[in-house]
Amino acid sequence: MSSTTVVKTGTEGKAWGGGNRPLNASYGKMMMWFFIVSDALTFSGFLASYGFSRFKFIDSWPIADEVFTHVPFLHGQELPMIYVAFMTFVLIMSSVTMVLAVDAGHHMQKGKVTFYMFLTIIGGLIFVGSQAWEWATFIKGDYGAIQTKGGNILQFGQYIDDDGTQKFERVALRDIAVTGHGERVRNERNNGVWFLSEGTLPTYTVDEVVNGFEANENVLVRTQLLDEHGHKTVLSREESLQQLKANSTAVIEGANLHANEYGSPLFADFFFFITGFHGFHVFSGVIINIIIFFNVILGTYEKRKSYEMVEKVGLYWHFVDLVWVFVFTFFYLV
């Protein structure tokens, strides 16, 4: 034997002797699987706590179909689900191009791997961009609402005759508010106590909204509470007036971590946190994909005679898609 320097341990061929692959998977791939398991548990922890809060406020949780109704370039149309369905499809599609890249890698086709990796990155960028747009729309809000002393939300709307049936249609604050003469200036650090300041003021004050409500005879208040058909409860005119006058504290436009015009503050908190954490995964996935993409172009894996690295980032990328499937169901569908 010429290879006298090689030390033999006498365990060759035995499953746990080292030097072979007990589960037929390389170390790197197996560790990626274990990372995915732990990350899956993190995400399910978030989604389960979302479920906890939702079960806690099951009779007053916002209806997702009324919150996410916008599609870019189609202003003023109510199209629930359409845009998020598009986002889901983009992510599944980029998963497909990723798995095609992995497949081309198995056949050592550098050109194809490059092309499919490129498409995957584009898909990821479209998804992250869409999510940013979704966030911006959610933060901006559309109708506006009044917050009560107990932290609940009162929204406005009126019954419209729609082919003989009465249909409740939302009314925006800007359509009813009567602009008063009072002036309320935003408190900034330079005009008062130096450590006290406040955020952007809402467009209208509570008084302007209440006056506007009194002036518009048909407008009614809608509370957060769901009735047995899953619709929000609409108060009568007298109840509406009484609620507004007795309990209004603030005007809420859009959503932030403290309050949102759609209902329970927890809804926006979880939305920002879970889709944000997922979006961060997509973003980091895109970055990792770009690194691998350049490695492919430089011929790193061609020299290594194995494209397993593409397979490993592929696993991560599919996992991101997998998580989105669940986020989609629990935020938008159920």
Added chain:
Amino acid sequence: MAHAHKLEILRGLVKFKSNTQKIWGVLVLLTIVTTVEVALGIYKPESLFVKILGMKALNWIFIILTIVKAYYITWDFMHMRDETKTLRRMVVWTAVFLICYLVFILLQEGGYIEGIYSSGFIKRDF
């Protein structure tokens, strides 16, 4: 291992000639499932509002379809179908068990607190 792909889905109902073809086949399946979900989500048929085991039939359909999608993403896109049985069980059983456990306790507790709010002395004031 790298080239030994199992090429049938739906328990051998659909067989593919190559791995690439299988990928497109799975895409078609996932697209159909997503389309059904979105259609049900938009129209929300009243007939599916009946409760089965404490939850609306519609929500059961959504959750089951989601698990179907998750299965095909893991099995075909992440190649779980081609891994050894031991690796598959290590990953899937662990995750499924822990997630079911966590979801059960949190939802149970959430429902309990809801019960306190709606039937106990503690009320959310307006």
